[in-house]
Amino acid sequence: MFLLMLPEQPNYGGISNNLIKMIFSSPNLNCLGLFLINYLQIFAMKKLALICSLCFISIQLSAQSYTLKSALSYPFPTQLVASKTQGKLAWAVNEQGKRNIYVAEAPAYKAVKITDYGEDDGQELTSISLSDDGKWVVFVRGGDHGGRDGGPVNAASLPIAPKIQVMTVPFNGGKVNIIGEGDHPVISPNSNQLVFVRAGQVMISPINGATPAQSLFYAKGTNGVCRWSPDGNKLAFVSNRVDHAFIGVYTDQATPIQWISPGLAKDNSPVWSPDSKRLAFIRMPGTGGEPDSILARKHQPWAIWTAELSTGKGKQIWKAQETISGSYPSIDGGANLNWASTKIVFSSYHDGWPHLYAIDEEGKNELLLTPGNFAVENIKLSADGKHLVFCANTGKDAADLDRRHVYQVSVDRADMKALSTGKGIESYPVITGDGTVACLSSTAQRPLLAAILSKQEIKLRGEELIPANFPIKDMVTPKHVSFKAADGKTVYGQLFSPLKALKNHPAIVYVHGGPQRQMMLGWNPMDYYSIDYALNQYLVSLGFTVLSVNYRLGLGYGFDFHKPINAGAQGASEYQDVKAAGEWLATQPNIDGKRIGIYGGSYGGYLTALALGKDSKLFAAGVDIHGVNNRFSAANTENNAQAPDATLAAERARISSPVTYISTWTSPVLIIHADDDRNVAFSQSVDLAKRFEDKKFDFEFLAIPDDTHHWMKFSNGLKVSEVTADFLKRKLIDRK
Numbered sequence: 001m002f003l004l005m006l007p008e009q010p011n012y013g014g015i016s017n018n019l020i021k022m023i024f025s026s027p028n029l030n031c032l033g034l035f036l037i038n039y040l041q042i043f044a045m046k047k048l049a050l051i052c053s054l055c056f057i058s059i060q061l062s063a064q065s066y067t068l069k070s071a072l073s074y075p076f077p078t079q080l081v082a083s084k085t086q087g088k089l090a091w092a093v094n095e096q097g098k099r100n101i102y103v104a105e106a107p108a109y110k111a112v113k114i115t116d117y118g119e120d121d122g123q124e125l126t127s128i129s130l131s132d133d134g135k136w137v138v139f140v141r142g143g144d145h146g147g148r149d150g151g152p153v154n155a156a157s158l159p160i161a162p163k164i165q166v167m168t169v170p171f172n173g174g175k176v177n178i179i180g181e182g183d184h185p186v187i188s189p190n191s192n193q194l195v196f197v198r199a200g201q202v203m204i205s206p207i208n209g210a211t212p213a214q215s216l217f218y219a220k221g222t223n224g225v226c227r228w229s230p231d232g233n234k235l236a237f238v239s240n241r242v243d244h245a246f247i248g249v250y251t252d253q254a255t256p257i258q259w260i261s262p263g264l265a266k267d268n269s270p271v272w273s274p275d276s277k278r279l280a281f282i283r284m285p286g287t288g289g290e291p292d293s294i295l296a297r298k299h300q301p302w303a304i305w306t307a308e309l310s311t312g313k314g315k316q317i318w319k320a321q322e323t324i325s326g327s328y329p330s331i332d333g334g335a336n337l338n339w340a341s342t343k344i345v346f347s348s349y350h351d352g353w354p355h356l357y358a359i360d361e362e363g364k365n366e367l368l369l370t371p372g373n374f375a376v377e378n379i380k381l382s383a384d385g386k387h388l389v390f391c392a393n394t395g396k397d398a399a400d401l402d403r404r405h406v407y408q409v410s411v412d413r414a415d416m417k418a419l420s421t422g423k424g425i426e427s428y429p430v431i432t433g434d435g436t437v438a439c440l441s442s443t444a445q446r447p448l449l450a451a452i453l454s455k456q457e458i459k460l461r462g463e464e465l466i467p468a469n470f471p472i473k474d475m476v477t478p479k480h481v482s483f484k485a486a487d488g489k490t491v492y493g494q495l496f497s498p499l500k501a502l503k504n505h506p507a508i509v510y511v512h513g514g515p516q517r518q519m520m521l522g523w524n525p526m527d528y529y530s531i532d533y534a535l536n537q538y539l540v541s542l543g544f545t546v547l548s549v550n551y552r553l554g555l556g557y558g559f560d561f562h563k564p565i566n567a568g569a570q571g572a573s574e575y576q577d578v579k580a581a582g583e584w585l586a587t588q589p590n591i592d593g594k595r596i597g598i599y600g601g602s603y604g605g606y607l608t609a610l611a612l613g614k615d616s617k618l619f620a621a622g623v624d625i626h627g628v629n630n631r632f633s634a635a636n637t638e639n640n641a642q643a644p645d646a647t648l649a650a651e652r653a654r655i656s657s658p659v660t661y662i663s664t665w666t667s668p669v670l671i672i673h674a675d676d677d678r679n680v681a682f683s684q685s686v687d688l689a690k691r692f693e694d695k696k697f698d699f700e701f702l703a704i705p706d707d708t709h710h711w712m713k714f715s716n717g718l719k720v721s722e723v724t725a726d727f728l729k730r731k732l733i734d735r736k
């Protein structure tokens with residue numbers, strides 16, 4: 001990049017020299033511009049000089065043609081659900097912080113809003129479900145279900161604390177009934193009632209809220225995971241009792257709770273047989289035993305049990321392979337246990353990929369339903385129990401590794417078939433009672449919308465919700481790239497390049513959070529990452545190249561990539577992938593290796609801080625958004641003081657913590673955190689700031705009162721993105 005130093009010049013028709021310098025210093029001009037201006041000077045043709053200057057200004061400024069607010073103004077759909085008996089759908093849509101319920105019905109499946117929440121008040125909508133008679137939508141309003149249970153969220157700092165409440169509304173619209181404070185509602189098969197959890201106890205209410213909710217039964221412990229028997233006569237639930245957990249069955253007020261094969265273990269995920277006579281559930285060891293190694297990689301045992309309701313006696317029908325990859329699957333939905341028509345189906349990672357398996361009701365004849373090198377996610381069983389729909393990162397294009405497409409498979413044979421293909425991303429499929437498959441669909445340019453899948457065609461629902469000023473034409477298409485980390489491991493990423501080729505321009509490494517996440521070649525199905533996808537697109541419009549790095553610990557690339565050795569607080573082996581991303585960018589043509597920035601949220605904030613502490617020579621500036629900066633406690637040495645490797649674990653945590661590298665941290669940094677964060681404590685940023693102050697190291701910060709880890713208030717998510725973009729532009733483009 002060259003900075004053209006104009007000799008002292010007369011004003012070009014009121015165009016200040018600084019502005020000219022700014023324009024001419026921009027990387028995308030060439031010597032022609034220099035020659036042109038000097039040529040014009042000689043002939044003192046002010047007007048022509050002015051016209052040329054204005055042309056250059058318009059070229060420069062048109063490159064940045066939309067606001068971040070317009071890029072974040074998309075409607076975000078979540079919680080898509082289908083009726084088991086009819087052609088009906090329901091989902092939530094977040095429109096710039098205003099969250100409402102939409103429904104759609106066969107045959108048109110037109111999106112219709114049936115609630116009217118009009119404020120950006122930070123109250124999320126979750127647990128959406130449809131009654132089997134198709135008349136009711138049930139949902140929960142409030143809370144933050146993406147982190148530990150921290151109670152109601154007051155991101156708007158209202159003087160009256162919000163609540164977490166179970167609500168019902170007629171499918172065809174009408175009055176919203178407030179059933180009461182609580183969470184995790186489950187509608188009865190007869191559609192007249194619902195149960196939900198309040199303070200660890202199970203409550204029951206008429207679905208229309210005609211009478212107040214009341215306690216259904218009392219049980220010791222924290223009770224939840226309620227599952228009605230298909231005949232509606234019984235309710236299975238999990239009673240969590242700290243170091244163990246039981247499966248209980250409630251029948252009626254006159255019958256004692258029936259405990260199902262109670263053990264000295266942790267039982268979970270109860271599912272009923274279609275005839276309401278048996279239960280299947282997952283059993284894992286209880287908490288206890290000799291203080292074990294903190295660092296050693298070990299098998300996490302789990303097994304599938306079934307029990308007869310008539311006796312309450314259970315038996316183990318399947319046990320996981322005692323290998324590291326045979327451990328209880330740490331994926332969305334865990335074992336994803338379902339009792340299908342004649343099979344029991346579940347997820348397991350034991351062949352190196354999260355796949356679907358089927359066994360018969362005796363646990364025999366294990367069948368791999370989804371063979372291949374890809375990940376299976378978002379699994380749903382059809383109402384007749386005969387097949388499953390799910391999404392997977394596989395397809396005709398090798399780059400489908402960084403996409404998702406919808407598939408269907410029978411529960412008793414490996415006949416997987418694609419229901420969607422192409423360059424888009426289709427996730428969270430559901431199947432209605434009339435056999436219609438719906439999903440959430442996005443592309444590189446278009447944010448998520450609900451969609452109906454028909455003969456591989458994607459028919460969008462609610463397209464009219466995308467604002468007219470949404471800059472869809474300005475969205476670049478990210479490219480699937482890969483490169484090697486220092487230890488030779490292949491690392492994947494999505495490369496966002498400016499539409500107009502820029503010479504010697506700055507670049508950004510974007511680091512996702514989780515860390516068990518995967519960024520994709522389009523708008524991400526997670527709301528948190530949809531915001532960052534918009535921000536990455538906006539940074540490109542400012543003149544950055546952005547490389548979104550899918551570092552090890554992430555999903556989508558198999559077990560060994562997801563569970564690498566010496567990672568996290570045990571040595572941060574994943575950091576070498578982030579460093580490799582910065583180094584790879586620095587070798588790319590037209591990128592200024594001296595102006596590579598980095599930013600990320602949560603686990604991405606952690607790796608951003610580690611990068612700035614360890615490699616300020618490579619990363620010239622960064623934004624640490626609610627990052628984990630101090631991992632000393634992650635060694636868990638307090639609880640495992642007797643562990644044979646407690647000392648080594650503490651040292652590993654020390655070298656894995658960004659605060660350990662304060663002395664070598666020289667690049668400018670912006671720290672951002674909201675103080676009702678239930679995922680990463682606000683104290684992580686307070687501690688880092690104090691260490692900078694003790695070192696007299698200047699830093700910038702944005703503290704947001706009362707919001708959480710997930711920017712429940714739209715205006716906060718917008719503010720975070722705007723200050724992040726402004727900081728990176730100031731430091732790496734304006735160099736102020």
Ligand SMILES: CC(=O)N[C@@H](C)C(=O)N[C@@H](C)C(=O)O
Binds near residue numbers: 517601602603
């Ligand atoms: C599981 C969790 O909360 N991890 C955080 C450190 C984090 O990265 N949170 C968000 C961003 C996520 O993707 O879960």
